[in-house]
Amino acid sequence: MQSSSRLNLVGSSPAxxxxxxxxxxxxxxxATVLIGGESGTGKELAARALHYLGPRSDQPFIPVNCGALSDTLFESELFGHERGAFTDAKKSSQGLVGEAEGGTLFLDEIDTLTAKAQGALLRFLQDKSYRRVGGKGYSQADVRVLVASNADLGVLVQQQRFRQDLLYRLNVLCVTLPPLRERHGDALELANTFITRLGHQYRTPERKLHPDAIAFIEQYSWPGNVRELENVIHREFLMSDGDELRCEESRRRMAFATRDDVCARSFKDAKARAIAEFERRYVAELLAQAGGKITDAAKLAGKDRSAFGKLVKKYTIEADFGDFALN
Ligand SMILES: Nc1ncnc2c1ncn2[C@@H]1O[C@H](COP(=O)(O)OP(=O)(O)O)[C@@H](O)[C@H]1O
Ligand SMILES: [Mg+2]
Structure with missing residues (x-):
């Protein structure tokens, strides 16, 4: 088994x-590596591992969320700008490529780049030379570029939302992180790791999972992957008393019922629970596909935004306007 405890990458499943x-x-x-996987599967952690296990580990690791960069500012954020290059450019800036010099630049959510930004990135990746906005000469960057995407870039190319030539350049070395539902046994291992970690963080006596909580963790499909599991354990850890975590609150929120519970209920009640469980999973899975964006998820569902938003709120799922995320 690979030893990655130093990097906090937990999981023994074959996947x-x-x-x-x-x-x-x-x-x-x-070289550039494309990191794929659903939201919450650990792409950023994987990028850090690639950096810290590589030859640049004592140099900076600079993560950049491409979704947060506007079309007009992409080049100046990335490559920097000279003083006076545009109206707001009161001072010169070295840009993220300059900050990462010698180290690694991690471009997260690369699928959100606009056409213009994709063009600029492709040019940069050809030979790593770049020019500050408003600057004259070209500089040569010494950075390793890592990129991550929740979305399948091949599908985006088919939809003409992502440049094929950029995908060809990025698609040489890849690692894909499996969703938690395909990592048999890992949810429990991760949950126990988080409980130990939280115990150290909050200096509380040792606690463990109640058998009902174990059954829930093992059977639930975790559409929000490790991030969702981490948030659930964090909330349960803070909200429950005693030395056992029962995850009652989460089981209720997720309308999750064990087999015994189902048999003990009336047909009407069991059906309502099953529908609620379906709704919750459906909404959470679509949101994960849409990168947490309500508007996009509503489109995928063929529902209007406010109706879909009501479902998201009903099940307190993490979204753009989510209010229960603990990290
Ligand atoms: N294998 C893992 N072991 C421990 N923690 C993990 C693992 N994978 C993900 N996490 C944790 O889950 C959360 C989400 O991971 P992140 O790398 O941000 O996912 P992504 O970038 O794919 O959305 C983070 O808090 C991260 O530390
Ligand atoms: Mg991420």
Whole structure:
């Protein structure tokens, strides 16, 4: 088994170990790696592992959320700008590529880049030369570029929302993180790790999971992946008394019923529960596909935004306007 405790990458399932093996193999290569996987599967953690296990580990690791960069500011954010290059440019700035010099630049949510930004990135990746906005000469960057995407870039190319030539350039070395539902046994291992970690953080006596909580963690599909599990454990840890976590609150919120519970209920009640469980999973899975954006998820569902938003609120699922995320 790959030893990655130093990097806090937890999981013994074959699916996760396969991804970990790829990470260990690609870390020393010092080339661009495309990291794929649903939201919350650990893409940023994987990017950090690629950096810290590689030759640039004592140099900066600079994560950038591409979704937060506007079309007009993309080049100046990335490459920097000279003083007076545009109205708001009171001072010159070195840009994120300059900050990452010698180290690694991690471009997260690359699927959100606009056409213009995709063009600028492709030019930069050809030979890593770049020019500050408003500047004259070109500089040569010494950075490793890692990129991540929740969305399938191949599908975006078909929909003409992502440049094929950029995908060809990015698609050479890849690692895909499996969704938690395909990582048998890992949810429980992760939950126990989080409980131990929280115990140290809050200096509380040792606590463990009640058998009902274990059954829930093992059977639930975790559409929000490790992030959702981490949030659930965090909330349960803070909200429950005693030395056992029962996860009652989460089981209720997720309308999750064990087999015994179902048999003990009337048909009407059991049906309502099943519908609620379906609704919750459906909404959470669509939101995960839409990168947490209500408007996009509503479109995928063929519902209007406010009706879909009501469902999101009903099940207190993490979204753009989510209010229960603990990290
Ligand atoms: N294998 C793992 N072991 C421990 N923690 C993990 C693992 N994968 C993800 N996490 C945790 O889950 C959360 C989401 O991970 P992140 O890397 O941000 O996911 P993504 O970028 O794919 O949305 C983070 O708090 C991260 O530390
Ligand atoms: Mg991320």
């Amino acid at each position: 996760f170990q396969h991804a970990l093996k790829t990470i260990h193999r690609l870390a020393p290569v010092d």
